[in-house]
Amino acid sequence: MNYFKHIGDYFLLMLKVFARPERHIIYFRQTLKEIENLGLSSIGIVTIISIFMGGIVTLQIHYNLVNPLFPRYLIGVGNRDILILEFSSTILGLMMAGKIGSNIATEIGSMRISEQIESLEIMGVNSAGYLILPKVIAVVFISPILFILSVFFGLIGGLIAGPGAGIITVIQYLDGVQYLFVPFYVKFSIIKSLVFGFIISSVPAYFGYNVKGGALEVGKTSTQSVVNSSILILFFDLIITQLFFK
């Protein structure tokens, strides 16, 4: 029953979030700030993780498919498709749920317990819209960009690790990366990253906005929001995959 109450409350909050803003220009400026705070600050960690992820996937494909009949360039094909279809969208989504999600839940939760949200309400500001909408727009906007960056750096990681470990030449790897490329996979993953972006921003915002108590509860809420966002990301990954590949 409690779960259904959360779902109901979540949708009611979203109605408030998507209400008409008081001043569009202020919301726009706030959105730019959030793009910088939440999105641009994530580029570094996305780059590092993607390079290692691409390198590891490249090595794993080779070690698990040792066969003289297996053309080496297929390592590049495998790395590319794995990155595009799952790693750079889903794994990145899970990672962002931890980084961005906990940031959003903690920020909004702290504002709640220090009465800053009440203060906005007293001024006549739609606190849910002002605090959450710019974050949602920013994260949804930045998610596909981070996905594309992640694929790019993942492929670079493979390019470093594969030839570096002597399992494939640079030419073979680059041939593989370009071989049998299906543009639909990119479109599919961009759609996924948009959905994940919405989950990563709105679910922690819901938890932060409704926090009650003190600093301890804000910490708990942050953890709770990351766990729930991660579960929802995997759940929607399953549904979107089934919808697009049936």
Added chain:
Amino acid sequence: MIEIKNICKSFEGRPVLKDISMAFDAGKTNLIIGKSGSGKTVLLKSIVGLLKIDSGEILYHDRNFCQMNFKERKKLRQEMGMVFQGGALFDSLNVEENIRFPLDMFTYMTPNEKRKRVDFCLEHVNMSKANKLFPSEISGGMKKRVAIARAIVMNPKYLFCDEPNSGLDPVTSNTIDELILNITQEFGITTIVNTHDMNSVIEIGQSILFISGGEKCWEGTNKEVLNTNHEKLNDFIFASNLSKQMRDTLK
């Protein structure tokens, strides 16, 4: 003027406010006093609409707040200013941006006009040179003063202060009281202050409502409060030995 009539509020069946009525006059500092947990904050939050009351009426110059729709409430709230217990300043904005926030949100003033208005409010709270400081860089008393400046920046008709002196030393506490009194009288605002600070009661209690256990127990002025025979109020006001001795000496 704000008038509350027969306000009742309960949480999960537990009554917190029981049939409270009172009129808060404009141009006066109206104090709500009572022990911790007596329902002061719940009453104040109910009056401003942060909590929904179970029954009763709240009238802002004869406009019934309880019967207003979302848009009407939003409009009325632009006539309100509130100082929260901890100041509730926005951490990510500096002092100037905090005070300017309502102006940015609801007015079409030019940047120069906004700057002048912010400076005017900061001067009123004796914080003229603090524009660029962040809330984390100023003291508790300064936070309260900035919160007062933010609360008056829109020229409110109604000012609400929730324990503005809590956690402050007596000198700063006096300064805050004086500020509230001066602003109330200068701008003719209807001010309601929640407090359990006895100094505030004596200094600025032009109208006092004493509540205990969620019930209205007594109403009067700071002149009457010292001479009342109301047992609960006397227990509250003269709770310390020092204050009892002072009362006996005065008598």
